[in-house]
Amino acid sequence: MLRRTLLATAAAASMALTGAAMADGHEKTKACFVYVGPIGDGGWTYQHHQGALAVQEEFGDKVEIAYQESVPEGADAERVLTQMALSGCNIIFTTSFGYMDATNAVAAKFPDIKFEHATGYKREHPNVSTYDARFYEGRAVVGHIAGRMTKTNKIGYIASFPIPEVIQGINSYFHHAKKANPDVELVVTWVYTWFDPAKEADAARAMIDQGVDVITAHTDSTAPLAEAAKEGGKVIGFGQASDMAGFMTNDDGTPGPRVASIIDNWNPYYIKRVKAVMDGTWEQGASWAGMPEGEVVIGEMTDVIPADVQAEVNEMIAAITAGTYHPFTGPINKQDGSAWLADGEVADDGTLAGMKFYIEGITGDIPQ
Amino acid sequence: MVRLEKRPSPSKTWTYLTPIVAVVATMIAGGLMFAALGKDPVEAIRIIFWDPLFHEQFASFSRPQLLVKAAPLILIAIGLSLGFRAGIWNIGAEGQYIMGAIVGAGIGLAFYPLDSFLVFPLMVISGAIGGFLWAMIPGLLRVYFRTNEILVSLLLVYVAEFILASMSLGLLRNPEGAGFPGSRNLKSYPAGHNAELIAGTGMHWGVVAAFIAVIFAYILLARHMLGFQIKLAGQAPRAARFGGVNPDRLILFCLGISGALAGLAGLFEVSGPSGQISIDFNVGYGFTAIIVAFLGRLHPIGILLAGLLMALTYIGGELASLMLGIPAAAIQAFQGMLLFFLLAVDVLTNYRIRFGKAEVA
Numbered sequence: 001m002l003r004r005t006l007l008a009t010a011a012a013a014s015m016a017l018t019g020a021a022m023a024d025g026h027e028k029t030k031a032c033f034v035y036v037g038p039i040g041d042g043g044w045t046y047q048h049h050q051g052a053l054a055v056q057e058e059f060g061d062k063v064e065i066a067y068q069e070s071v072p073e074g075a076d077a078e079r080v081l082t083q084m085a086l087s088g089c090n091i092i093f094t095t096s097f098g099y100m101d102a103t104n105a106v107a108a109k110f111p112d113i114k115f116e117h118a119t120g121y122k123r124e125h126p127n128v129s130t131y132d133a134r135f136y137e138g139r140a141v142v143g144h145i146a147g148r149m150t151k152t153n154k155i156g157y158i159a160s161f162p163i164p165e166v167i168q169g170i171n172s173y174f175h176h177a178k179k180a181n182p183d184v185e186l187v188v189t190w191v192y193t194w195f196d197p198a199k200e201a202d203a204a205r206a207m208i209d210q211g212v213d214v215i216t217a218h219t220d221s222t223a224p225l226a227e228a229a230k231e232g233g234k235v236i237g238f239g240q241a242s243d244m245a246g247f248m249t250n251d252d253g254t255p256g257p258r259v260a261s262i263i264d265n266w267n268p269y270y271i272k273r274v275k276a277v278m279d280g281t282w283e284q285g286a287s288w289a290g291m292p293e294g295e296v297v298i299g300e301m302t303d304v305i306p307a308d309v310q311a312e313v314n315e316m317i318a319a320i321t322a323g324t325y326h327p328f329t330g331p332i333n334k335q336d337g338s339a340w341l342a343d344g345e346v347a348d349d350g351t352l353a354g355m356k357f358y359i360e361g362i363t364g365d366i367p368q
Numbered sequence: 369m370v371r372l373e374k375r376p377s378p379s380k381t382w383t384y385l386t387p388i389v390a391v392v393a394t395m396i397a398g399g400l401m402f403a404a405l406g407k408d409p410v411e412a413i414r415i416i417f418w419d420p421l422f423h424e425q426f427a428s429f430s431r432p433q434l435l436v437k438a439a440p441l442i443l444i445a446i447g448l449s450l451g452f453r454a455g456i457w458n459i460g461a462e463g464q465y466i467m468g469a470i471v472g473a474g475i476g477l478a479f480y481p482l483d484s485f486l487v488f489p490l491m492v493i494s495g496a497i498g499g500f501l502w503a504m505i506p507g508l509l510r511v512y513f514r515t516n517e518i519l520v521s522l523l524l525v526y527v528a529e530f531i532l533a534s535m536s537l538g539l540l541r542n543p544e545g546a547g548f549p550g551s552r553n554l555k556s557y558p559a560g561h562n563a564e565l566i567a568g569t570g571m572h573w574g575v576v577a578a579f580i581a582v583i584f585a586y587i588l589l590a591r592h593m594l595g596f597q598i599k600l601a602g603q604a605p606r607a608a609r610f611g612g613v614n615p616d617r618l619i620l621f622c623l624g625i626s627g628a629l630a631g632l633a634g635l636f637e638v639s640g641p642s643g644q645i646s647i648d649f650n651v652g653y654g655f656t657a658i659i660v661a662f663l664g665r666l667h668p669i670g671i672l673l674a675g676l677l678m679a680l681t682y683i684g685g686e687l688a689s690l691m692l693g694i695p696a697a698a699i700q701a702f703q704g705m706l707l708f709f710l711l712a713v714d715v716l717t718n719y720r721i722r723f724g725k726a727e728v729a
Contacts (some may be wrong), residue, residue, distance in 0.1 A: 032690075038695070038696060038697060039695075066690055066691070066693070067690075067693070068686065068689055068690050068696070069689070069695060069696040069697075070696035070697075071696075072648060072651045073646070073648045074642050074646065074648055074649060074651060075436075075637065075641035075642040075643075075651075076651060078641075079433055079436075079437075079683070079686070080686055080690075082429055083426060083429070083430070083686060083687060083690060084690060086425055086426055086429060087425070087426070087690060087691065097548075098646065098648055101553060101643065101644070121548075161549060161647060162537060162549065163548055163549065164548075192529075192533045192647055367533075367534070367537050367538075
């Protein structure tokens with residue numbers, strides 16, 4: 001109990017200090033970010049850090065930004081979060097699924113500090129919100145491109161962990177590839193990591209050796225694109241989480257492997273939530289935004305994609321953005337052939353958030 | 369001309385001085401690196417080495433955390449040091465750590481939600497057995513087939529990682545966790561929770577076990593026949609064989625004890641600070657412990673101090689990265705420098721520096 005009291009006192013003292021100082025308008029609001037990878041990963045963490053920088057740019061010297069990179073998802077996360085809380089952060093964004101229990105545990109000890117946990121589902125205390133993006137909307141778009149572009153009819157997906165978010169992505173990618181090309185076959189490789197360039201490259205290499213010529217990744221680094229680049233234009237891929245525009249053109253000027261990208265744009269959400277803390281209007285919530293809100297963005301398509309395919313893609317983006325098309329619209333069956341969505345039926349958020357099954361046509365099993 | 373001359377016997381002074389020189393050299397070189405990154409080097413070094421202990425805002429939290437972070441390092445390093453002294457190289461403590469956690473937590477969760485004071489002791493024993501058995505694989509392969517225990521133990525780390533992933537997704541997955549990977553959190557299962565013994569001190573059973581292991585290893589090496597055999601086998605393998613040391617038994621003993629201690633460390637971590645079996649459960653304690661063992665001169669008391677110092681650089685490094693925005697990679701480089709300088713300065717234990725031309729013998 002002593003530790004808890006000590007912490008609570010420290011927290012109360014620091015809050016009292018900031019509170020008093022904020023009242024006379026001199027103290028800054030401190031927004032803190034915990035990252036699972038390095039900010040230079042060129043993907044997931046890079047994009048969250050862009051969000052942090054956007055907050056700084058928006059509010060200037062009214063906010064102070066602090067962050068910590070490469071924090072392991074486990075016991076260390078709880079310590080890092082506690083130290084952040086003690087250092088006077090007013091709002092803390094924890095940007096990976098594995099921080100879920102640590103976020104809630106620390107939030108319990110610091111009721112005056114707001115916590116925002118990305119991609120999780122536990123909100124055990126009133127000061128914890130969760131936020132996520134509808135990445136499967138982006139997967140639908142690149143799935144369509146994959147279906148239209150593959151010559152070997154084999155497309156690949158480097159999957160991180162068998163959690164619903166990833167399974168949504170796999171299903172959405174395959175569903176739209178299949179709609180564009182009924183002969184398409186999907187190869188899924190599980191790497192059990194969010195960020196490990198060597199493992200990601202190995203997975204890409206293994207797929208290429210099996211004849212896969214379109215690769216998408218659900219991991220954070222640019223390694224799969226670097227591997228695809230070695231195939232001299234025969235294998236294409238997509239920027240993941242970030243634009244990865246560096247892979248649009250090879251060093252020798254030939255078109256690079258990156259033909260489009262799914263960009264996670266956290267900037268609007270981060271600015272909105274930090275502003276709410278500054279105004280004292282922050283409330284617990286569970287945000288799940290996508291293309292309509294500008295949180296999921298498709299990066300520039302290169303000329304490797306033929307004009308007619310680009311036109312189809314733009315049409316799909318417009319429909320999803322306008323809310324007239326949902327990527328999971330029936331008829332869709334589950335892998336075992338049983339019916340999931342009837343003709344015209346749209347998946348509800350609850351089913352998607354807990355998705356544990358492949359749709360019909362995907363071979364292999366979800367690891368158990 | 370500068371040259372190195374081998375000392376007739378290792379210098380006692382330098383044996384004790386090298387860790388201190390290495391830490392000072394790390395501070396200087398690390399300071400230069402921080403300065404090159406545009407950060408105030410003095411402030412960075414102060415945050416790393418001073419603030420976790422004495423900062424008015426953080427210290428009350430981070431001081432107990434030092435014990436939490438150091439305990440698994442010390443526990444594993446003590447086990448490794450016995451083998452290292454005898455020339456038996458267990459590089460796979462990370463895998464034994466994982467297996468100890470899986471077996472121990474698995475046994476505990478098998479009894480969920482039974483509320484009995486027997487559950488935790490049973491978990492502790494199972495954790496030690498899990499690590500022990502995993503270490504027996506390289507041990508028995510070495511004894512019966514003369515395989516290299518360095519390679520086998522190291523490669524088994526990756527096998528253990530896959531088993532860990534499979535356990536978090538399958539057998540041990542929390543049935544009430546909405547299908548997400550990861551076991552039940554042992555923190556919410558009091559009978560299986562390795563809670564703080566005295567609140568606010570960071571002192572949990574793993575810390576106690578680490579202290580006991582230090583004392584046990586000290587007595588073993590200083591007073592026991594087996595300790596003498598370990599030292600003899602490392603320093604003079606031929607003499608050891610003539611002296612009646614059974615090398616195969618020594619291999620199994622050293623690998624077994626280091627495996628069991630690594631398994632214990634894993635169990636105390638999974639039932640305490642970490643709370644659950646998850647895909648990312650292991651964070652490299654098994655590898656860092658190798659640095660700790662050498663930094664501590666393979667001596668039990670040295671390892672105790674080295675473990676605390678390593679924990680200090682972890683926690684101080686986190687603070688420095690939070691407060692000054694120092695990249696995580698720079699902190700890792702800083703920790704790497706510590707081992708680098710230690711090995712470099714170590715030369716002075718066995719050699720002395722001579723200026724001038726070599727004499728003709």
